[in-house]
Amino acid sequence: MNSEIIDLQAENLKQSYDELSKHKFATDLLLGLSAQPKHIPSKYFYDDAGSRLFQQIMNLPEYYLTNCEMQVLETHAADIVSKLGSGPVNIVELGAGDGSKTKVILKSFFEKNIPITYYPLDISNDALKQLISAFGKEFEQLKIQGIQSDYEEGVRWISKHNSQKNLILFLGSNIGNMLLKDAKTFLRKLWKSLNHEDEVLIGFDLKKDISLLLPAYNDSQGITRDFNLNLLTHVNDRLGANFNTDNFRHYGTYDAERGAMVSYLISLKSQDVHIANLNKTFSFLPFEPIQVEFSYKFLIEEIEEISQQTGFRIEAEWYDEKGWYVDVLLSVQKNKK
Ligand SMILES: C[S@@+](CC[C@H](N)C(=O)[O-])C[C@H]1O[C@@H](n2cnc3c(N)ncnc32)[C@H](O)[C@@H]1O
Known part of the structure; x- marks a missing residue:
């Protein structure tokens, strides 16, 4: 008899970190954009461009x-x-x-x-x-x-x-x-x-004091805005999505009940975004938020x-x-x- 046992763990290990993390990214996007309110985990800020933008944020006076x-x-x-x-x-x-x-x-x-x-x-x-x-x-x-x-x-x-x-x-x-x-x-x-x-x-x-927190996440040079919007570019690059970053706006605010700064990307109009990797289209209402970061204090x-x-x-x-x-x-x- 010709039998074979497939060791799934070994199979998985053969996949590169890149493939595994892409799969996780896609799953997190599916869950986050299907939820109400929509959200994307903040760890996906950090593609190469995101890491460079964060270094600029660290040098901002605010x-x-x-x-x-x-x-x-x-x-x-x-x-x-x-x-x-x-x-x-x-x-x-x-x-x-x-x-x-x-x-x-x-x-x-x-x-x-x-x-x-x-x-x-x-x-x-x-x-x-x-x-x-x-x-x-x-x-x-x-x-x-x-x-x-x-x-x-x-x-x-x-x-x-x-x-x-x-x-x-x-x-x-x-x-x-x-x-x-x-x-x-x-x-x-x-x-x-x-x-x-x-x-x-x-x-x-x-x-x-909240007056110190707000500028730290809404700097005057707009680097934090670019950093947040780059999240959508990262989704485009990695998962074949067609987010138009001009159609979203960064909004950072303090949630006094949570005790956290919360960042959103707000859809500026009614729009559909397709994510090829998921073979799925997500609809956004005008002013609908995607929650993208918590910064608890x-x-x-x-x-x-x-x-x-x-x-x-x-x-x-x-x-x-x-x-x-x-x-x-x-x-x-x-x-x-
Ligand atoms: C806010 S920066 C802080 C960097 C550094 N610890 C500092 O104090 O300057 C967050 C760093 O954590 C990384 N990071 C964010 N979420 C992560 C996660 N879930 N797992 C591993 N690294 C993560 C980012 O790539 C980034 O380099």
Whole structure:
């Protein structure tokens, strides 16, 4: 008898990351544009053009988050590193971007002669390539291994590669892009993937006057608008859609009940958009929104509650001098019975 067993997992592994992520992108678009209200997950902002636009956003005067966190790290990097002991550390950075703030932390590890291996993880291939090339030039002695993945896959990777002391970096208030309930679920999964007394450094943007928040997500040069609209161009390029970006408008507002900045792309007229990869047409009403990003803002009490609920102990909290932003060092606690 001629029999054959197909190992689906092995088959899947033969598919490239590109094919798998395209399939996921298409599925997320199908679900998001079929829902009411329509939405698209913010991780799809970051194609090559999106990553470059985000780097411009980080340099905008209105986008205070970058300067605030840079100041925290420049002031406290030595303190952060001193909390990790003197043994070798694996540093995994979730959503590393251009890593400009991470350099400050790495320099402190070098000054203390602590052996490190750095694993920047990002969904954007372009961002990763640029980071690896820049870090390779600046830190010749650094062991670096990029991981192209989304956070979920990244956490699965961590759970299989956690044999020595880990420091997870989650900077830039990336955590604020998740719905609050998803952020909690994610932190719990991260906790599970780590060992007792591994550490996680998370940047949180704090709640503040709304007049400071609005310009940060609606800058005067229109870079944030271009960044948001580029999401539709990304869908066109990757999934063969025919979005006309002139027919949509960026709108960023503060949702006081959620405590989050929320970004929308608003359809300016009645229109149909076809997505070839899905072989499906989606209809938009005049002024119908597509929700594309949440940026939650936090009170320190909320951060403490989320941390404790998900199994972490707060080791330290470091603020910028205006008190607009905080980096929190969390220690994984697992009761050994
Ligand atoms: C707001 S930027 C912050 C970059 C950096 N952490 C910083 O603080 O400057 C978000 C970064 O996370 C990446 N990213 C966004 N969503 C992601 C996801 N679900 N999985 C992996 N990377 C993601 C983006 O490509 C981008 O480089």
